[in-house]
Structures are given as structure tokens and as C-alpha cells.
């Protein structure tokens with residue numbers, strides 16, 4: 625195969641109470657990667673669109689190609705060569721899983737070009753290495769859902785144990801990205817290493833409640849469980865108007881609202897697309913009232929994850 629194009633979607637990681645263990649993909653936006661075989665060995669980035677020249681062109685430093693190098697090394701392939709074009713369709717440091725979408729698109733595309741030696745599940749550890757390149761931490765709550773689709777739970781990192789749970793068909797996500805940038809590395813650095821027993825108990829109750837609420841389509845339980853007493857109180861100080869925007873979402877029909885990934889994007893979950901759109905408009909207006917521009921995406925949960933666009 626001489627040409628492959630793959631798309632990997634944006635994701636919402638943490639989903640309020642599930643720091644590093646919950647994530648789901650949305651339908652759009654997402655990154656697209658094109659791979660073209662070349663005769664000489666080596667992976668070369670020939671173009672990146674949509675990044676305003678900010679992303680590394682060095683294959684080892686970019687998550688889209690870093691994962692390809694890991695995969696080739698794992699498979700013991702030394703004579704493979706391709707040119708890579710990356711189309712970035714989401715902002716960097718957004719909390720929408722930007723680096724993860726590139727990593728997943730990259731690993732899916734090269735696996736396809738090589739004749740699919742690995743399954744989707746087997747590609748996960750390689751996609752996680754892309755997160756290490758981007759933020760120094762190989763978390764799976766963005767790459768997992770971007771690769772596999774659905775609502776992903778990471779039960780354990782060592783050994784890696786990941787599965788998906790069903791969610792109600794009428795569940796919609798509102799994703800609002802204010803025009804500021806927060807690096808995951810910085811947003812992880814400010815977290816405390818110690819957590820009180822009281823907060824651990826509260827968080828465990830909400831984790832259990834959210835899983836049960838999603839699996840039983842119990843919207844009241846989903847709503848009551850979208851509470852993060854550990855991470856959100858620390859990170860929300862990095863996001864101007866956080867409290868006001870969250871309140872606007874809840875006042876306009878959302879079940880709950882929190883930080884998407886490490887921020888600055890906020891996400892809300894709602895029952896039905898109309899509620900999701902109403903919450904989104906209110907969130908956007910609240911940012912605008914404070915002079916902050918933002919972009920808005922409303923989507924159902926993406927059940928399929930990354931796709932190969934051309935054989």
C-alpha cells in the first residue's frame with residue numbers, strides 16, 4: 625500500500641471524577657494524517673497544516689510520527705520509509721486531546737500501510753507513547769477513546785487494563801474551547817500528590833455513580849455523579865470565568881459540566897441535542913461577556929474512534 629489517510633477524533637478525558645481513568649471521543653474536530661510511501665528508509669514530516677508553524681517537524685518529537693518510530697522498532701522493521709502530512713484541526717494545549725489525536729491517527733495509518741500487523745487494542749501502548757512525547761506522561765484517557773471509540777475506562781495502568789462501557793444514545797457532549805492555552809505538563813505539575821480520605825471517598829462514590837448512571841441510562845445519577853472534588857478545585861484557577869461558565873451550562877439544561885482533560889476547554893453532558901446546544905450557547909456567551917472568544921462543538925459520543933479514510 626503506497627498511500628493511507630487516517631482521521632482520529634478529539635476526546636474528553638477525566639469526565640469530571642475520573643482523572644486519568646475516564647475518557648470518550650467526540651465526532652469532530654479531529655486530526656487527519658496522510659502517509660505516502662518513499663523508497664528510502666526513514667519517516668519524514670513534509671507538511672503540517674493548521675499549527676501556525678508551532679509543532680516540531682522532527683519526527684521523534686512530534687506525537688504523530690514518534691508513535692510510528694516506536695511501532696517500527698517494536699516490529700523490527702528498519703527498511704520502511706514514508707512521507708507524512710499532518711492536518712491539525714484543533715488547537716494545541718486545548719484539553720481536547722490534540723496531541724493524542726495526532727498520535728492515534730499516526731499509529732492507525734502506519735499499521736494500515738504495513739498490512740495491519742497489530743489489532744486496535746494492541747496499538748494502544750504505542751499511541752500512549754505519543755502522550756509521553758507531548759506531555760511527559762503516558763496517560764491513556766485521550767488516546768484510548770480516540771483509538772477505540774466509546775466511553776473508555778482504564779481500570780489499571782500496570783498492567784494495562786482498559787474497557788468500554790455503554791452510554792445512553794441520547795447523551796450529547798458540549799465542548800467549549802476558550803481562546804487560551806494550557807499545557808498538560810503544567811496542569812499536571814500543579815496537582816497535589818496527597819489526597820484526603822474524605823475526598824477519596826467522595827470521588828470513589830462519584831466514579832461508581834457515573835459508571836452505573838451511564839450503563840443504566842439514569843440521567844439523574846449521571847448528573848449527581850459529575851462531581852470532581854480532587855482535580856477541578858486545583859485546575860479551575862487556571863481557567864478564567866470557570867465557575868460562571870459551568871453554572872451557565874447547568875442553568876441551561878446540562879446534566880453536569882467540568883474541565884475537559886487538563887483544560888482550558890470545558891465540557892458538559894446533556895440529555896438530547898437541544899439541551900446540549902442551549903448549554904453551549906450559554907457557555908460561549910458567558911466567556912464572551914468577559915471578553916474571551918471561544919469555539920463550540922456539540923456531538924454525540926463517537927462510538928467508532930479513528931478511521932482509515934483511503935485504502
Ligand SMILES: Nc1ncnc2c1ncn2[C@@H]1O[C@H](COP(=O)(O)OP(=O)(O)OP(=O)(O)O)[C@@H](O)[C@H]1O
Nearest residue numbers: 687717718719720721722723726758807808885886
Ligand atoms: N502532533 C502534535 N499535536 C499536538 N501537540 C503536539 C504534537 N506533537 C507534539 N506536541 C506537543 O504537545 C504539547 C501539547 O500537548 P498537550 O497534551 O499539552 O495538549 P493537548 O493534547 O491539547 O491537551 P490535552 O491532552 O489536555 O487534551 C505541545 O508542546 C506540542 O508541541
Ligand SMILES: N[C@@H](CCO)C(=O)O
Nearest residue numbers: 637644763808885886
Ligand atoms: N488525564 C490527563 C488528560 C490530559 O488531557 C490530565 O488530566 O492530565
